[in-house]
Amino acid sequence: MRHLFYQHLVITVLAVLVANCGKSETDGPPIGPNPDNNEVSFTDKDATAAYNNFNNYFYSSNDRLYYGSTEKKNIGAIWCQAIYWDMAMDAYRRTNESQYKKLMDDIYEGAYNRYDKFNWNNKTEWFIYDDMMWWIISLTRAFEITKDNKYLELAKSGFHRVLFGPSDGSLDYDKDGKVYKGAYDEVNSGLFWDFKRTGKNACITFPTIIAAVNLYNLTGEKDYLQKATRIYSWAVDSLYDKTNGRVADNNVNGRKGWDNYTYNQGTFIGASVLLYKATNNLGYLENAVKAADYTKSAMCNADGILPAEGDWNEQGVLKAIFGRYVMMLINDGGKQEYLPWIQHNVNKAWGNRDPSRGLTYRNYNVVCPSGTIQSYEASSAVAIMQLCPPGKK
Incomplete structure (x- = not known):
């Protein structure tokens, strides 16, 4: 995934260098202090408003x-x-409103036309494997919602x-x-993130497991589940710290790169919960809990607010x-104890929205800047609002 590795990851193994295209030619908007420490109790109506605002300014x-x-x-x-x-699909599922179903269909058509009709060849x-896999996961979700076979076949x-x-x-x-x-x-298991096979990375490994279990659930073909369990077994040994729940960003020739990113913690949690649901093996669920605990204790601030990833680059989308x-861990894994933590993050982000545009920001602890901001950094809180139920006032 170019958004992380072209910017933040430098690993020297036989001169192997993996980096990410992050910075723009211009610096991002300044991050100011938040003297008011705004926080609200968001509502379902707020979730709709946040998504509509996002579409008004970025679609x-x-x-x-x-x-x-x-x-x-x-x-x-x-x-x-x-x-x-995914956000459009989640908004449709949350509201059952036809406008979001139409938006879901339109986004697919836009992507179909722009990306060579999803010609994977x-x-x-498509020049990085994980770019494809994010779409593959979304296609499985689209099929689950619509039962339109074109999504499943793609x-x-x-x-x-x-x-x-x-x-x-x-x-x-x-x-x-x-x-x-x-x-x-096929010899040693694991997946490489790029065509030149410079490293095996979390950004392709855990999304592949998620896609595999989704396809198993949709088709009943056990080969998908077998692939998922084999890759997961490799990944626990090669991209995970069993003592504390930390997920490595990459593994190059046996060397783990321990950069912390919320999406790696998240996809590991998702892969673990899906395998738990598919196999009833509690070990998977225990791994997911450990990864969630690490995210909360080691990556958040003292108030439990998730890190402000995405300094004018695509990392702003990671918290989405x-x-x-x-939320899958909370709902499908039965771990409701994490819900107040996620609601607290959304409340802080929504309370710090841009008062004139209603846009949220990557740094939930500060008021959203009034100038130019990226869709990436405006997306995460909105995405979570489509999935997370409001708390009691």
Whole structure:
């Protein structure tokens, strides 16, 4: 996923360098103090307003996708569009309003037209494995909602392409006698995040497990579950600290990169809960709880507020991913004790929204800047509001 690795990850192993395209040519808006320490008790009506505000300032009705910022100059990153599509589906599920069903359909059409009709063999549109996998997960959700087989078929073909290479027989990498097809290491397990196989990363590993279990649940084909359990077993040994619940960002030739990111904690939680539900193995649920505890105790501030990821880059969307899967732990894992923590984060973010535009910000502890902001950094609290029920006033 270019948004993290082109900016923050530098690992030297035989001169291997994995980095992320984060910074813009211009610095992001300044972050000011929050003397009022605003917090409210958000309502279901607020969740609708927050989502409508997000769409008003970032959605392109012509492209049927989302701009990267309030300047409305360029369409945002390909993988983030999948997260925004998830938001439309969640808004539809929450409200059952037809306008959000139409928006869900429109976003799919916008992506279909822009990304070569989801031609997974197109290595210009799809040049990193995890960019594909985020869409594959979203496609499984779209099928679950609509039962439209086009979504399921695209999810299945995309899943196979990521793991085992292009269906047209071409190679992802062929250099110096090395021939690679797909992300999956069939010998040692685990998945590489890029076509050149420079490292095995959480951003592809745990989303692949999530997609695999989703496909198993939708099709009943046990091969998906077998792949998920095998990859998970490798990942617990290679991308996870069993003592404290911390999820590593990457593993390059056996060396773990211990950068903390909420989406890695989140996708690990999601993969664990899904496997728990599919197998009734309590060990998976225990892992999810440990990862949630680490996020709360080691990554949040003393007030339990999640970190302000996304300094003018795509990382602003990471908490949206975390929020989805911690809510899965709460609802499907039966861990209601985490709900007040998530509600507290949403209340703080919504209380600190831009008073004129109603936009939320990546840093929940400060008032949203009034100038140009990115869709990435405005998205996470809105996304969580579509999933998290309001607390009692």
